[in-house]
Amino acid sequence: MQRMKIRMAVALFCMGSTVTCLANQKLVEMSKKDTNWVMPTKDYSATHYSKLDEINADNVKNLQVAWTFSTGVLNGHEGGPLVVDGLMYINTPFPNTVYALDLNDPSKIVWEYKPKQNPAARAVACCDVVNRGVAYAPAEKGKPAKIFLGQLDGHLVALDAKTGDEIWKMEACDIRVGATITQAPFVVKDKVLVGCSGAELGVRGYVTAFNINDGKMEWRAFATGPDKDIRLSEKFNEKTPQYGRFGLGLKTWEGDAWKIGGGTNWGWYAYDPDLDLIYYGSGNPAPWNETMRPGDNKWTMTMWARDPDDGMAIYGYQKTPHDEWDYAGVNYMALTEQTINGKKMKLVSHPDRNGIIYTLNRETGELVRADKLDDTVNWVKYVDLKTGQPVRDPEYGTRMDHQAKNICPSAMGYHNQGVDAYDPEKELFFLGLNHICMDWEPFMLPYRAGQFFVGATLNMYPGPKGVMGFVRAYDAKTGKFKWSVPEKFSVWGGTLATKGDLVFYGTLDGWIKALDSRNGKLKWKFKLPSGVIGHPVTYEHKGKQYVAIYYGVGGWPGVGLVFDLKDPSAGLGAVGAFKELAHYTKMGGGVMVFALPDET
Amino acid sequence: MKRIRYGWLLLLATLTGCQSNPVAEAVALQGSPLKVCAGENELPYSNRAGEGFENAIAKELGQALGRQVVFVWWQDARFVIKNQLNTGKCDVVIGVDADNPLVDTTRPYYRSGYAFVTRKGVVVKDWDDPLLQRADHIAFVPHSPSEIMLRKIGRYSDMFFYMNELVDFKSRRNKYVRWQPKRLVEDVLSGKAQVAVLWAPEAARYVRDANDKLEMRLIPDHQTDRRGNPVPHRYSISLGVRKGDQVLMRQLEKALAKRHGQIEAILEAEGIPLLPLNEATASR
Secondary structure (H helix, E strand, O other): OHHHHHHHHHHHHHHHHOHHHHHHHHHHHHHHOOOOEOOOOOOOOOOOEEOOOOOOOOOHHHOEEEEEEEOOOOOOOOOOOEEEOOEEEEEOOOOOOEEEEEOOOOOOEEEEEOOOOOOHHHHHOOOOOOOOOOEEEOOEOOEOOEEEEEOOOOEEEEEEOOOOOEEEEEEOOOHHHOOEOOOOOEEEOOEEEEEOEOHHHOOOOEEEEEEOOOOOEEEEEEOOOOHHHHOEOOOOOOOOHHHOOOOHHHHOOOOOHHHHOEOOOOOOOEEEOOOOEEEEEOOOEOOOOHHHOOOOOOOOOEEEEEOOOOOOEEEEEEOOOOOOOOOOOOOOOEEEEEEEOOEEEEEEEEEOOOOEEEEEEOOOOOEEEEEEOOOOOOOEEEEOOOOOOEEEOHHHOOEOOEOEEEEOOOOOOOOOOOEOEEEOOOOEEEEEEEOEEEEEEEEOOOOOOOOOOOEEEEEEEEOOOOOOEEEEEEEOOOOEEEEEEEEOOOOOOEEEEEOOOEEEEEOOOOEEEEEEOOOOOEEEEEEOOOOOOOOOEEEEEOOEEEEEEEEOOOOOOOHHHHHOOOOOOOHHHHHHHHHHHHHOOOOOOEEEEEEOOOOO | OHHHHHHHHHHHHHHHHHHHOHHHHHHHHHHOOEEEEEEOEEOOOEEOOOOOHHHHHHHHHHHHHOOOEEEEEEOOHHHHHHHHHOOOOOOEEEEEEOOOOOOEEOOOOEEEEEEEEEEOOOOOOOOOOHHHHHOOOEEEOOOOHHHHHHHHOOOHHHHHHHHHHOOOOOOOOOOOOOOOHHHHHHHHHHOOOOEEEEEHHHHHHHHHOOOOOEEEEEOOOOOEOOOOOEOOOEEEEEEEEOOOOHHHHHHHHHHHHHOHHHHHHHHHHHOOOOOOOOOOOOOO
């Protein structure tokens, strides 16, 4: 009853004053304009698709550099720039500097924000010191437009979008327990959402909503523990009881292991304004050694749908119960409307680290499809669509008494943190994929005095198809791939699709490429100063279309380059898989912007 | 019978070599050095500077065998047995559990136990001590019996972050991360931790060197986990050789017997509380 009242009050407040809802509505409108790129996912549906077609499959071969900008930071540059009303906002990895450039004269920096951070953050981050982007909230009556930055040391900062002045700063993640921020914050209505990284270190995952104007914490929803902490609504999984309902955040853990159970979310969000639900995924359970945490470990590895006003969960689908591989379930969520089996449905699709692309009815949470991103996925035979359960192959499990060879995908997943594109006209996803497998070898130290288990070594290497990546056009209606293009290295950062029949993406070895989205044919490529782990964006300025992309190799695939690691099993096994990369590219960091030559 | 004869032959050879020609002896020693697998930065066990008590024990054994000791250093403990011992790069590991299944082990040459390290005057006798419920910080090494016990008394989860802090939040996957006993003991000395739970031989010298500010107390060996299974807190330590390396095993057994007194002196000087090797035990 109490809750109902609160919900009513929120609804009335929205309709009455329009102030809180305005930001959201305005952002929806702004994201529709192709002069803008107002959030890392382009729009709330995370289409990563632009209706611009000045650059198209016929003329893309003429694309040339329009301007460039060096960020002065050498680590891996994930994410991409935002473009809002003539300004470009650029984020960098630690030290997390933010730059604003005026598109009328990008040769001069309008403002820059250099946060003072706890240097301990650097040591804590597992896989380079990446940052996946900033978030934008439009101005409201008497309140300036804002840029939100998640700092590696766990602070969320609100900046004046015009001046770069700090408006407020809140601690969202506690660096003292190993929690950092690498995620791009996400603005919904009058709230900004952010999660932490650090499941690796047992950080108990949560998402926090802060008020965009004063930074006041509005709600926090955990991934593990009591239902109250996880914020399960009375309706939770009402329509999908097979996924499990109440009490499981405690019952599926031994003792109080849920307190250090991981399930952090550091990936991407999506939002459906009509259903008024946010979507995101929680990550892997901790500790990574599965023998230490018997049970399903709910609700790690879960696709969530929550009410943004109070954070209450409507449904949750755990994709990988009792994860053994570090298939952190944080990847991006794409919202589409398609007709499957004769039924037009609101869908959410999610290419998971575990090698499966899931499509759910996003109103009800029901599983519609679960397809392998590649036929070499072997930890799971298939996903039972009725129960939602993966049917596993124990040969490819990781246990302390078992040495597992050729597990596909590796801990890096067949899809990692990249944001991919969906072309609503062609009804195709363009997926940037990894193709890396691994051996898992537990080790026990020769000593001492009853130490029972100490760790495991992952060795990662190119998958059976001999390359490390693909770009594929996926049809969620049929589960088929329309085309597939191999890449020597993983396509880590994601793809961009345009109405000009093009798919853009960057490669780890430093190429930006444009494929014909109808058939996958390579139409243009350009070698960037350093490898790419971010995603391209496109925008129109003064009637001209531009494509922008970060270069700056690093992140998990580049840890070997960034930290100068030689041991092939170091860096969570990433060095082995990507040793070859050092022959193709070196560290760097910046933005390159492309356009067609002016007609003369 | 055969064993004894072989031993005599060896001894004779050494003696004759020694008397007849010192240079030849040195050459002979160099020709068959005792290759000891040792961590280059694993104090108090071993380090490159030879400051560890296992460095000293290895030298005693080498002298007893009349063989030059060559330390084959490792930086990463993970695959010492697989990649170094089993491939013949080194031949003996100085300290392993007496029943370590990865290697063949000699008869144990010392026995000790897990201990509570506290500031002088702070007495923690057993795992049910109320101080362990009150303590802000309990320093311990994961994957050791202390972890199982902390889980049992309900302090593991809230010590988890401190446990990670003790290694500056290094992840253990794909990496050998060592909890430095020195740092754990120093945290007790500084007052950050109220108690450290350590394998006594790892803590001994740091307690010894703390100007009488610390005390170390062996934990009674009657512990069980949450399900009632025994959790041994006392262990007998042996030398480990490659599986099937009976020749070296016999030589080492003999050397251990011969240098028993000297080895015990090394362990005692280290401050290690030694237990009788034939101690009746709940577990092993």
